[in-house]
Amino acid sequence: MTVAAEDEALLQLRVPARADSLKEIRGAVGKTAAHCGCGAEAVRDAVIGVDEACQNIIRHAYGEKLDGDIIVEIRCDGADMVVDLRDFADRVDPEKIKPRDLNDIKPGGLGTHFMREVMDSVEYLVPARGRGNLLRMVKRIS
Amino acid sequence: MEHNIREEASAVVIAFEGDVDLESSRQAREVLLECVGRKRALLVDLSQVTYIDSSGVAALVESFQSARKGGTTFALAAVSDATMRVLQLARLDKVFTIFDSVEDGLAEAG
Numbered sequence: 001m002t003v004a005a006e007d008e009a010l011l012q013l014r015v016p017a018r019a020d021s022l023k024e025i026r027g028a029v030g031k032t033a034a035h036c037g038c039g040a041e042a043v044r045d046a047v048i049g050v051d052e053a054c055q056n057i058i059r060h061a062y063g064e065k066l067d068g069d070i071i072v073e074i075r076c077d078g079a080d081m082v083v084d085l086r087d088f089a090d091r092v093d094p095e096k097i098k099p100r101d102l103n104d105i106k107p108g109g110l111g112t113h114f115m116r117e118v119m120d121s122v123e124y125l126v127p128a129r130g131r132g133n134l135l136r137m138v139k140r141i142s
Numbered sequence: 143m144e145h146n147i148r149e150e151a152s153a154v155v156i157a158f159e160g161d162v163d164l165e166s167s168r169q170a171r172e173v174l175l176e177c178v179g180r181k182r183a184l185l186v187d188l189s190q191v192t193y194i195d196s197s198g199v200a201a202l203v204e205s206f207q208s209a210r211k212g213g214t215t216f217a218l219a220a221v222s223d224a225t226m227r228v229l230q231l232a233r234l235d236k237v238f239t240i241f242d243s244v245e246d247g248l249a250e251a252g
Contacts, residue, residue, distance in 0.1 A: 019165035026193065044224060048231070051195055055164050102233045105207070107200035110232050114196055117231050 009084075010035065011074040017058045017087065018066065025072055026051050029083070032074045036081045039142045045118035046081065046139045052111040053085050053122075053135055056097075061089035061133060080120075081139045088132035094124035145173050152252035153215075154180055155244060157187035162198030171201035178209045178216070183251040187244050189220030194228050206238060215239070219247040 011032040015021040029050045033043040054070055062068040071086040099113035100106075115122050115137065125134040143166035144159040154177050162170050177184050186202065188194075202218070209216035217239040221229065229235045241247035 019163070022163055022165060022195075023161060044227065047193075048195070048228065051163070055195065055197065058164065105203065105234075105237060107204040107207075110196035110199060114228070114231050 009073040009075045011072060013072040014069050015072070017054075017062045017068040017070045017089075019058060021070070022051055022054060025054055025070075028072065029074065033081060033139070036074070036076045037141045038081060038139065042139060042142045046083070049115045049119040049122075049137055049139070050083055050085070052114045053137065056111050056115075057085065057087045057089070057133075057135075061087050061092055063089075065089070076141070079141050081141055083119075083137045083139070085135040085137075086127060086132060088130070091131070092124070092133050097124070143170065145170070147173065147177060149182075150185075150248055152248050153183035153185045155185045155187055155248070157190065157244075159190035161193040162191055162201070163193060163195045164197045167195070167197035167201050170198060171204060174201055174205035175208060178205050178212065178214065181212060181214055183215040184209055184217070185241075185244060185247040185251065186216075186218045187220055188218055188222065188225050189244070191222065191225055194225050196228075196232070199228060199232050199234065202238070203234070215251065217241060217247050217250075219244045 013028050026047050030043055030047050033046040057070055068088055073084040075082050100109035119137040120140045121138040123136045125136055127134045146157045148155050156177050206216045219241040220243050
């Protein structure tokens with residue numbers, strides 16, 4: 001795992017890690033992606049990727065703990081839009097985060113697959129400071 | 143998210159409106175399974191759905207499987223491009239029966 005560097009963000013949003021924060025996150029990500037120059041399809045996909053990643057944080061990283069936060073940071077880096085999602089939950093083992101077999105039709109287990117499909121890269125990092133997890137996703141600006 | 147259920151001659155139609163996401167998918171699941179329990183053909187109108195995520199898709203899959211187990215038909219209708227994108231990501235666009243409109247779905251069910 002790589003230690004992340006800090007950089008200036010176009011969006012920095014700190015919200016409670018709860019389901020009722022997701023609409024606000026989607027709206028902010030959509031606006032920022034468009035501001036970065038993403039086309040309509042890239043905006044839509046970036047929103048899907050961030051929403052699913054935040055769901056995983058809410059449901060799996062924090063689990064039953066209801067008092068955590070998520071920080072969403074977005075910056076443009078050349079032709080890339082870089083999204084960092086920071087949480088303060090217990091450290092998650094990236095090796096245990098795997099998409100399920102889509103040929104096995106059953107409810108659930110799709111979020112990680114969606115993230116990897118719609119984003120150009122998904123990387124689990126160690127935060128530069130403090131506890132928690134840092135997920136970095138990159139979407140190429142089309 | 144809002145929903146509306148109506149009994150038509152050939153099927154039960156449940157229409158969702160708004161975002162079917164982690165905040166609302168539990169409610170969507172409950173009403174879908176309640177409709178499946180009516181033991182009639184079920185048509186899910188997605189024309190007014192503005193966003194659906196993996197938890198909303200999971201509610202559709204569970205209801206689809208419950209309907210199939212009970213021997214009743216389950217279909218989607220009027221799927222927007224944004225919703226279709228999510229179904230395609232899950233490779234469910236080839237699993238669900240999908241009609242262009244509610245009218246088409248009702249005609250088929252009849």
